[in-house]
Amino acid sequence: MIQNLAKIKHKDSPNFFLIAGPCAIENEDTPRRIAEKVLKLTDELNIPYIFKGSFRKANRSRIDSFSGIGDEKALKIIQQIGEEFDLPTTTDIHEPFHAEMAAAYVDVLQIPAFLVRQTDLVVAAAKTGKHVTLKKGQFLSPESMKFPVEKVTDSGNPNVAIIERGTMLGYGDLVVDYRGIPVMQKYAPVILDITHSLQQPNQASGVTGGKPELIETIAKAGIAVGADGIFIETHPDPAHAKSDGANMLQLDLLEDLLKKLVRVREAIL
Amino acid sequence: MIQNLAKIKHKDSPNFFLIAGPCAIENEDTPRRIAEKVLKLTDELNIPYIFKGSFRKANRSRIDSFSGIGDEKALKIIQQIGEEFDLPTTTDIHEPFHAEMAAAYVDVLQIPAFLVRQTDLVVAAAKTGKHVTLKKGQFLSPESMKFPVEKVTDSGNPNVAIIERGTMLGYGDLVVDYRGIPVMQKYAPVILDITHSLQQPNQASGVTGGKPELIETIAKAGIAVGADGIFIETHPDPAHAKSDGANMLQLDLLEDLLKKLVRVREAIL
Amino acid sequence: MIQNLAKIKHKDSPNFFLIAGPCAIENEDTPRRIAEKVLKLTDELNIPYIFKGSFRKANRSRIDSFSGIGDEKALKIIQQIGEEFDLPTTTDIHEPFHAEMAAAYVDVLQIPAFLVRQTDLVVAAAKTGKHVTLKKGQFLSPESMKFPVEKVTDSGNPNVAIIERGTMLGYGDLVVDYRGIPVMQKYAPVILDITHSLQQPNQASGVTGGKPELIETIAKAGIAVGADGIFIETHPDPAHAKSDGANMLQLDLLEDLLKKLVRVREAIL
Amino acid sequence: MIQNLAKIKHKDSPNFFLIAGPCAIENEDTPRRIAEKVLKLTDELNIPYIFKGSFRKANRSRIDSFSGIGDEKALKIIQQIGEEFDLPTTTDIHEPFHAEMAAAYVDVLQIPAFLVRQTDLVVAAAKTGKHVTLKKGQFLSPESMKFPVEKVTDSGNPNVAIIERGTMLGYGDLVVDYRGIPVMQKYAPVILDITHSLQQPNQASGVTGGKPELIETIAKAGIAVGADGIFIETHPDPAHAKSDGANMLQLDLLEDLLKKLVRVREAIL
Structure with a gap:
């Protein structure tokens, strides 16, 4: 996927690439600090890096969960981070009209797992010409991901990747x-999404x-x-993050993890 | 749920109520024939009846699956059926802006199972003031349906029901x-959705x-x-229906089923 | 199955038949009281009845769980109940040598769910000539129960039945x-085993x-x-039973359940 | 586990240890050739090695599946391999009386996954004083394996290990x-049992x-x-093996796998 992605560094590294950032864009400062730190680490380790942040949390369990600071405001923060650090960026979208909106700010559009069967959404993302990542539905077999991938490529967009984030094993x-x-x-x-794969739904x-752990x-x-x-x-202080605190990695621990x-x-090479 | 639903008949029947119709609105004639037949049966059996039809199939596995005859056209057919037979009607919606659009034509808005965690969609449906049915996600526990229900009631709409349609048991x-x-x-x-609960995903x-069977x-x-x-x-000829033919009940068999x-x-009364 | 079972009453009743009794045989008195009460109820309701009791609990999670009062002692209590009330009886066996041992005391041998794939055990039960009930493994599909059934019938014993007791849905x-x-x-x-199907493993x-509940x-x-x-x-006082207290029905509630x-x-007839 | 296992070589190697051999002991020659080849590879790679062979297949789906060449005969072949190559050996047991019988021939007794909740069997294995390996039931959570382990250690035997072999994900x-x-x-x-974890039940x-693959x-x-x-x-010719041909690794491919x-x-060290 990353071969056609402008701005990405270490393209010829034999390493895996990294998509990392906070769950939600909660403010201007925290995501910036995260990007800066991850960029430094990935430069040292020769890892291609894409900054990630959600401009809106649309599928919280409860109506009173934090959902965002405003779509445009959050998207602009992601864009500024991409420009300041010369990094490709990604965010997740939830409705077809988000595709064009978000494509004005980021390089990669991510389709959430619950929504990966929504043809209109996947096709809208594909038609922006941006790279598309498709989260595997928790209810889909690996073989079934062939069809969402084809919805992207049949729309004329070859730049697609799959994000594995676990399969339902009973309710919990x-x-x-x-x-x-x-x-x-x-x-x-x-x-492999190592954050959401560890959820306990x-x-x-x-x-x-x-x-x-x-x-x-x-x-x-x-x-x-x-x-x-x-x-x-990842987040400097997951316990106080406004969403997904239960699974984010503390930023200080990222270096050790990446080295391992x-x-x-x-x-395996 | 049905106590507050205008137009529904047999409200005081001790029977279960019935939501029935074709999967997709494929044309004008077939859904009309289905509604007429089901209405006759439910009048004989004293069963409250809501006509159901999808104006758009938004979550097909494959991009080349049938998705509809046009949103407005299909919604108008559903509306005419409701008027002609003096029946309440329902359809499923897939994006928040669909809520108001569909509410102009039908009495009950249905949230699909894959989308039941999308707060914007559920709240948009609730705010139309129409009745809302929430399909239980295949990935949700029964206990977790408390939260989508609360998203409706917290939006000021007390008219909500849950549709059970099965839980993932492995991939298949x-x-x-x-x-x-x-x-x-x-x-x-x-x-209980006895059509989609029998799917083999x-x-x-x-x-x-x-x-x-x-x-x-x-x-x-x-x-x-x-x-x-x-x-x-249900459909007069499921084998030739344009979607979900694998599980629809042949219309001729409905009378026997309902009597049983x-x-x-x-x-149990 | 019950057509060939000597001693069973109400053979020509259109009702379902009933296998009921305590989990383990803990003493002489409790199982006797249970049998007496259930027999009275089933006579009133025209339900064919088989008394059930385990002479040994062989598969407890923990080593310190109650496992029995002694094999022979418990089997004799079951036999006496069968004779006193003129009832067919059943117990579960865990090793091939149990088959002949238990067959001297009871009319129906039950193969536990975890053990239903153990050919030696199933064949040993079949060869006693007693009726055999096979619990469906929690890890088996319905279709796979064809093979354990054939192990019984291929051993020359046509009197076999299947007991459904639930399928694993995740860990819990x-x-x-x-x-x-x-x-x-x-x-x-x-x-249908309505006791163990409700376990939370x-x-x-x-x-x-x-x-x-x-x-x-x-x-x-x-x-x-x-x-x-x-x-x-079922048990007069499930909270104080020595095994499976979590799921046994209080004996006083059985009448209401059976009537329903x-x-x-x-x-459905 | 291997620290207390007599005869095992490369005890101080930082490598993982290996349990390998054919599924069933079908004859004298094949298991001998397998042991010889695996021993040579593990000596080169500094891997502690335990030879494995089943003397009896007790839980086949179908009654006409191959179950063995005779218990004693098969156990003697395993023993001879252990002596000839100075290797520790293991086999699986299915009934409590097997424990002492097999302990006369092998160094490690393995409890099958379906049987890991059978207290009598686990305790009988533990009491032989041999090392015990417990296969995790396909229906058990990782946390639940604490209890079978305690059944071994509470019997006075500290030499116990767990074999992971997969968890049921639906029926298939x-x-x-x-x-x-x-x-x-x-x-x-x-x-980790990399053979049976790949089964499609x-x-x-x-x-x-x-x-x-x-x-x-x-x-x-x-x-x-x-x-x-x-x-x-592993087997020189899995397609012609008498049991579990569907998953055994061709012996020729083992070297490449172990090196990787x-x-x-x-x-990770």
Whole structure:
């Protein structure tokens, strides 16, 4: 995927690439600090990097969950980060009209897992000409991701990747089916989302839980089986983040994680 | 739910109510014939009836699946059926702006299962003042349906119901967890969708399969446990329908099914 | 199944048959009182009845769980109950040598769900000539129960039935897949175990949990879809029973349950 | 686990250890050739090695599946291989009386996944004083493996390990939940069974299927997350093996696999 992505650095690195940033854009300063820190790390480690931030959280369990600071405001912050650090950027969209709106600010449009079967949304993203990442639905088999990929390519856009984020295992768990990574790589590059794959859905509180202590475990397995990229949400202070605090990696821990993953990557080349 | 629904007949019947019609509105004649036939049956059996038709199929697996005859055209057909037969009607919506559009034509707005976590969509439907039915996500526990219901009621709309349509059991099966029906009835009336609960998702062909020979089985179980309503897609010639042919009940078989369900209903009163 | 079972009463009743008794045989008195009470109820309701008790609990999660009062002692209590009340009886066996041992005391041998793939055990049970009930493994599809049934019939024993007791839904839930009941009835009569189908496995305490308030729900669904029999564990004081207290029905509540199920049964004939 | 295992070589190697051999002992020659070849490879790669062979297949789906050449005969072949090559050996047992019988021939007793909740069997194995490996039930959570481990240690035997072999994902798939490996390592060393984790259960034929092309994928993930050992069934000609042909690795491919796994192992130390 990254070969056609302008602005991305370390394109010829044998490493996996990285999509990282906060869950939601909560303010101007935090995402900027995250981007700066991740960029420094990925430059040192020779890892191609795409900055990620959500301009709007549209699918919270509860109506009183934080949903954003305003679409345009958040998108502009993402755009400024891309310009300031000369980085490609990505955000997720939730309705077809978001596609063109967000495409004015970012380089990669992400389709959320619950929405990956919505043809209008996928086609709208594809038609912007931007790169498209498709999160695998928690209810889809790896083989079924062939069809959303084709919705992008049949719309004339060859720049598509799949993000694995776990499969429903009963009501309370998601499990990454690593057998699916080589299967899906027949259709498109595969990125492992090591943040949302650890969610514990359907919690009684209406707030999705998580198991962040297992981030390293599921990330290493993903690199070992040959995932093309890693997606991670990170924050200087996850406990006080306004969304997904349960699973974001503390920013200070990212360096150690990436170094370990680079070593595993080297072992499979 | 039906107590506040204008136009519905047999309101005081001890029977379950029925939401029935074709999957998609493919033309003018077929849905009209279906409505006429179902109305006659439900009048004989004293069953409150809501006509159902989709104006647009937005979440097909494949890009080349049939998606509709035009939104406005299809909505007008549904409206005419409602007027001609003096029936309440319902359709499913896929984007927030659909809510107001569809509310001009129908009495009940249905939120699809994949989209039931999209706050903007649920709130937009609630704010039209129309009745709202929420399909339980295949990835949600019964307990988790409390939160989408609250998104409707917190928007000032008390007229909400839940439609059960099965839970993912691995990649290839949906299973109805009947334990969930009394659980969800604490939040809202529960309707059992006996068409989509029998889907076999993630088929290699990219076309969802089904087991229509089991319609009677899962419907009887639903009535026996006290479901408030039944949702069924029916068609005079399912094999030639443009969508969901794999699971629609042949219209000729509906009378026998309803009579059997009425008997089970009587046994639990 | 019951047509060839000596001693069973109400053979020509259109009702479902009943397998009921305590989980484990804890002493002499409690099972006797249970049998007496259930027999009285089933005589009034015209329900064929088989008394059930486990002589040994072999598969507890924890080593310190109650496992029994002694095999021979418990089997003799079951036998005496059968003789005193002129009732057919059943117990579950866990090793091939148990088959002949238990066959000296009871009329029906039950193969536990975890063990239904153990050929030696199933064949040993079949060769006693006693009736055999096979619990569907929580890990088996309905279609796969064809093979254990054939292990019985290929051993020359035609008297076999299947007991449905739920399918794993992730780690924490069992779900009854009612679609499987008509599927399995192609191979043998099907009995619904309304006690163990409500288990909540893999609890942190090492003691399996349950949802006994849902007994009526899953039982009604089973009768509505045409199950041939119902299996239930019942106890005068479940909270103080030595095993499976979490799911046994209080004996005082059995009459009401059976009356409701008889009404549902009548509705499907 | 291997620290207390007599005869095992390369005890101080930083590598994972290996349990490998054919599924069933079909004859004298094939297992001998397998042991010889694997021993040579593991000596070169500095991998501690335990020879594995089943003396009896007790849980086949179908009654006409191959079950063995005779218990004693097969156990003697395993013993001879252990003596000739000075190797520790292991086999699986299915009934409590097998424990002492098999303990006379092998060094490690393996409890099958379906049977891991059978207290009598686990305790009988533990009391032989041999090392015990417990396969995680396909229906158990990682946390629940604490209890079978305690059944071994409470019997006075500290030498116990857990073998992960996948969790039911619906009817047709097993999935390895890699999150469970560090969880279970709190209780005992964890070995990943890369043969049976790839099974496709509940096939219409009554013969369990598989996906052997994914062996490398799931093995690399296991080593990356820190599994202590790898369990693999291998055969010179899997297509003609009498059981589990669908998943055994061709013996010729083992060298390449082990070399790749050693590289991943080095990357995580």
